[in-house]
Amino acid sequence: MAHAVDTTFPDTIPRGKLNTRDLNAGQRLAVKYFSVAMLLFIAQILFGLLAGLQYLWPDFLYNKLDFNVNRMVHINAMIIWMLYGFIGSIYWLVEDEAGTELVGAKLGNLAFWVLTAAVTVVVAVFLLVQTGPGEHQSIWLINEGREYIEAPRWADFGIVAVVLVFFYNTAATFMKGRWSGISGVLVLDLIALAGLYLAGMFYSSNISMDQHWWWWVIHLWVEATWEVLVGCIMAWGLIKTLGARRKIVTTWLYIEVALMFGSGILGLGHHYFWIGTPEYWLSIGGFFSALEPIPLVAMVVHAVYDSGVHRFKNSNHPALAWLIAHAFGNFFGAGVWGFMHTLPQINLYTHGTQWTASHGHLAFFGAYATINIAMFYIAIQKWRGGVFMGSGIPHAWRWKWALALLNIGVLGMTMALLISGYEQSFVERALHGSTWAGYFEAQRSDWFVQGMVWRQIFGYVTAAGLVLLVWDLITIGKGETRPAEEPTATTVINSNETLQPSSA
């Protein structure tokens, strides 16, 4: 028989209201991470809207909250909320997966508050102090000034310390309990995740050297270790929400790791075309970029196979819908939009233009926002006492419209930015010789400006979707008394019986 996250509840547990007491220690920690992740998600969208407005009205907040500040908070809030989501997701599953209690719940709690306090201070300094003099103390205390990893150096040490606590908690819990294929991959991936961050923690006056190592953090996080992390969460999610069989899921996780790391590690080369690095990276980057869609094609075949061979009954409709959005978003954002401009012959025109912004919006949302939101729904279902979240739940329009608006909004922004990006690369690079005059010529052109207007409109659509999502996550399952259905995969015998958490 299959076990769901929710079937561990005896009927005596009240359903329909928040039951923190009945979550295990890892899950109690997870919902804290998820809550802060949502707050940061809101911050990401807010500051994105501000930055987008400045494209249309450059005088808006000029010399008060300039574009560079808004944009920095926009992208940093994104990175941090996704990390919060990942950490939360792993705390959510760790006890279940290890079959024992979390080893260092108190330590984990402390680390959560330290990290959250540090994030608050960093954001406050970003907003209030903004920049500093051209001295080392500025990049230690205020702002490192490197895209995505702007957090000042003191915070870097804090982040590493917190990640180490998180790593200890995860690895030690598995060590005390039991190991599975998923947890093995997960723990190794976390080592890589923490180790790679160190590559971004030094200063160099040589911009080529700076960006060479900076890409180790950004690319190898986003296109390698994060993907595998999501693979682990997804694998666990499939077992839990669809009752997929563990052995199959684990084998496919290994296959995915082989494909992802096989194409993704040297895929790093597509960032080494134009930063002073040697010419052989043009070939290496081009070759491995051509391979990067292969894992995605593999997933298409496998998804069709699965849907036909097994009869899945899923217990959490919003979560499953977001997992499907993840599959499509990852395919279009990373696959289609990535490959579109990745070969050096075309990247020479598109690198450093709104093309990158177009790709970035769809890929980050499609690959990472979606899976985190799916986890939020899995969490809220149990947090409310394991309530029914199948078809016909009250106010289902909320989650459906949140899903629709968020996806339409991001897709709309992506298309609008693509139009602006095309206009920019054509006017600036092709016609005007990549000069400043050419840059501004492109920024003034009708198509570019139209693209920016539509980006802003779809930004509001995204924001509306987010408001609905927050509302739905706060209210879904409230007052629901029906218990959750059990997820089942009828053609296989589920192997999960022995995997019950400490609640047993």
Add this chain to the structure above:
Amino acid sequence: MSMMTEPVEAQQIMLAAMAGAMVVLFGAVYAFLFAWSKLHKRPVIMLAAYLSYLCLAAATVALAFALHLSGFWLIVVFVMLVGYLLAPHAIWHLCEGTHEPSTPHGTDEITSQPIPLEIKQ
């Protein structure tokens, strides 16, 4: 010799980008139809799958022309054409292999032993 030889011409930026997008899109359509046809044993759909592959191949050729690919880059094009053609076959085969019922109560995959840690790092 430059590893890049000749960048795309300005007029063909959009063509090249769309061709690139079509390669991946038709790759997915081909994979989808291929799997669908296998699943429901419908040879007609398999015909559609291979038609999609032909579109993929056309997009790849268009990409190669737009980007003035030559030398090393033609090898990449060749690898892509062969890779996209065979990948769905291989993955399907793998699906059938991995989903074969083995031990009925698959508790075998949970161990109390740590997975060897010399991996990766």
Add this chain to the structure above:
Amino acid sequence: MSSTPWWADQDVWRKTAIWVTSLMLVALIMLTFDTVKQITAGSERVPAYSVINHRIYYRVDTERNLPAPVIGAEAPLFGVVLSEPEAAALVDKGKLTVQAKNCMNCHTLLGNGAYYAPDLTKAWLDQGWGAEAVREQLMLNFLMDPESNARGYGTNRKMPDMGLTEDEARGIIAFLKWMSAIDTNGFPRNFKPIKQEGE
């Protein structure tokens, strides 16, 4: 054991994942050793900081079929020839300032950053400075008072006042001059530099 064929076996794929990952990592590490050597300041692709004592041209390298930097005759920045350590210190000041002022969240450098303001990779060689003779002074004026010297080319976009000191501004100019001499494999495409003496 089971009827699973060997090529679909969980263990085989675990080992494959480990081998593939290790192989790729080893390849990456080997390439990294070579790359780091080639991008160390003072190499062929990334020049020594004292390059700011010279004129920097772009000429088409017919063999590579792309425009590549050519170091010309002496043309010291702000009229003073600097030793290598002095030049390095000045560029360093500029780079630190670029980070501390968060330039990268409006501009791109080597194409990376934000897209709200022009790319800075070859800003030193941009035609917008008009003539070689006035370039340094114009850059200094602009950096120290960007609002009055706004260069928005008909857009309303203008750089905010970053409160730069003259030392910081000079450092930034040195950093920009040095960066413009990095061999970027022809990025940005079609770049048409300012007319300089000796061309």
